[in-house]
Amino acid sequence: MFSSNNRLSTPEVNRVFLKGKRVNSPLFQIVYLKVDEDYKVSVNVSKKISKSAVGRNLLKRRLCSIMKKHLPVLDGLWMVLLPKKNISKNELEGFESNFLKEVKKIKI
Numbered sequence: 001m002f003s004s005n006n007r008l009s010t011p012e013v014n015r016v017f018l019k020g021k022r023v024n025s026p027l028f029q030i031v032y033l034k035v036d037e038d039y040k041v042s043v044n045v046s047k048k049i050s051k052s053a054v055g056r057n058l059l060k061r062r063l064c065s066i067m068k069k070h071l072p073v074l075d076g077l078w079m080v081l082l083p084k085k086n087i088s089k090n091e092l093e094g095f096e097s098n099f100l101k102e103v104k105k106i107k108i
Contacts, residue, residue, distance in 0.1 A: 001064055008042040008078060016042075016078050023106060025098045027087045031080040032106055039074035041067065043081045059083060066096050073103050 001007075008016065020033040043063050045056040063081060067074070087095065 001061065002041055002068070006038070006040055008040045008080065012040065012078060013042050013080055016080050020078070020080075021106075023102050025102055026084070027095055027098055028084055029082040030102055030106070031082065033078045034076060034106075035078055036076070037078075039071070039076065040078045041074065041081065042079070043067075043083075045083055046085075048085050049083060049087065059087070062092055063095070066092065066099065069096075070100060070103070073100065073107065077103075077106065 016031055016033045020031045023030045023032070041064075043060045045060050047056070050056045050059065063083065067081070
């Protein structure tokens with residue numbers, strides 16, 4: 001998980017959803033807002049993806065660990081990551097390449 005300084009609070013998540021832009025990928029959706037501050041991230045995994053909290057937390061931890069590898073790319077963004085229902089353990093390798101591609105589009 002990210003440190004508490006780098007996690008979005010509930011009011012910040014609401015602000016990102018209201019004022020932010022969306023980018024869709026086959027595996028996830030990113031809602032982001034460009035800011036002049038350090039990066040902040042939230043990963044929201046729906047019950048549609050896994051009914052058990054254990055499965056949702058496992059996916060959240062795996063997605064966070066992939067995102068932590070590429071922290072300099074996230075600088076200046078508040079981002080909410082919403083995995084889609086068709087994401088699975090097998091597609092986590094593909095997630096990293098898709099994630100980088102979409103974030104680079106955002107940064108341009």
